[in-house]
Amino acid sequence: MEIYKTQSTIAKKSNWLLSMVVTLLVTIGVLFLLQGLSLILVIPLFQVSITEIIQVMTGQSTAPNGRxxxxxxxxIGTGFGFIAATLLIAKLVDKADMGFKQHFDNFKFIPFLIMIFVILGGMMFNTLLIDLNGNFQFPSFMAEFEKMLQQKEAELMALTIYLTDFDSIQELMMGVLVIGVLAGLGEELFFRGLLQPKLHQYTGNMHVGVWLTAFIFSAIHMQFYGFLPRMLLGAIFGYLYCYSGSLIYPIIAHIFNNTFTIVLVYLGKLGKIDFDIEEVDQASWPVALGGLALLVISLKLFSEKNKPNLTHEKLE
Structure with missing residues (x-):
């Protein structure tokens, strides 16, 4: 069960629509504000202009400090943005206690070891979802819509490749900090720590809360051809939280997943391993099905080994 203790009027089940609208508006506002602040700071810190930043993001420039x-x-704009939005909404809007002490108290070593197998199983099965999603074809009458999605996917993939094409250990460490640590921490605090408990209470069903949050989590990345594998990861993170009562598990799992991918990309660039982030035809049915079995068994074992100490107060 999630930990999110509040009796605020706006957080009541009867006010679910207002709560969701306020959550959305505050989050967009915080992200927009911190994006703007980071754009101002980046000019003197990295000796680049706003024009160069825009050109880098559209693949039209290779400024020395662009990456x-x-x-x-x-x-700043996304990692710290989600952290700031979560704390702002919880404290000032919902007047909630996120129970950080309980999150640490509910974190245990044996379930942590089991969690590693949960994530490995999820990553193995996701190779199949990556292939299926990446090779998905729309019917002919939706050709223009498909073309638009493919163009957007190509733009985002180009930016991803640029951001992970590290030229030094310093850039690799920066990538791990931003894409691994800050993204994992910020997104888990917001999606699993704040949004999932709300959706769980408003729908009255834990599984609906987990999967609806995972759907939104995947959708905000705006990558149709990576939607299914990202949603599965989001659901896995959600169940790790529900079964343990500790956000520490999904935070570590998220950081591990992102960092592992970054390291694979870097080792692939160095020629140490054969890895291409753009390749979608890498799935093996035996590996994928074995991963699914490992995921289901280890997740069940994870739930059985956890006895969270909860003082959750339901949203009325």
Missing amino acids: MAILFIQG
Whole structure:
């Protein structure tokens, strides 16, 4: 069960629509504000202009400090943005206690070891979802819509490749900090720590809360051809939280997943391993099905080994 203790009027089940609208508006406002602040700071810190930043993001420039500048903007505007939005909404809007002490108290070593197998199983099964989603074809009458999605996907993939095409250990460490640590921490605090408990209470069903949050989590990344594998990861993170009563598990799992991918990309660039982030035809049915079995078994074992100490107060 999630930990989110509040009796605020706006957080009541009867006010679910107002609560969701306020959550959305506050989050957009915080992200927009911190994105703007990071754009101002990036000019003197990395000696780049706003024009160069825009050109880098559209693949029209290779400014020397461009990659570090974009990572800085992403770290402040998105990583810290989700952290700030979560704390602001919880404290000032919902007047809620997120129970951080309980999150640490509910974190145990044996379930942590089991969690590793949960994530490995999810990553193995996701190779199949990556292939299926990446090779999805729309019917002919939706050709223009498909073309638009493919164009957007190509633009985002180009930016992803640029951001992870590290030229030094310093850039790699910056990538791990921003894409791994800050993204994992910020997104888990917001989606699993704040949004999922709300949706769980408003729908009255834990599984609906988990999967609806995972759907929104995947949708905000605006990548149709990576939607299914990202949604599965979001659901796994959600169940790790529900079964343990500790956000520490999904935070670590999210950081591990992102960092592992970054390291694979870097080792692939160095020629140490054969890895291409753009490749979608890498799935093996035996590996994928074995991963699914590992995921289900280890997640069940994870739930059985956890006895969270909860003082959750339901949203009325």
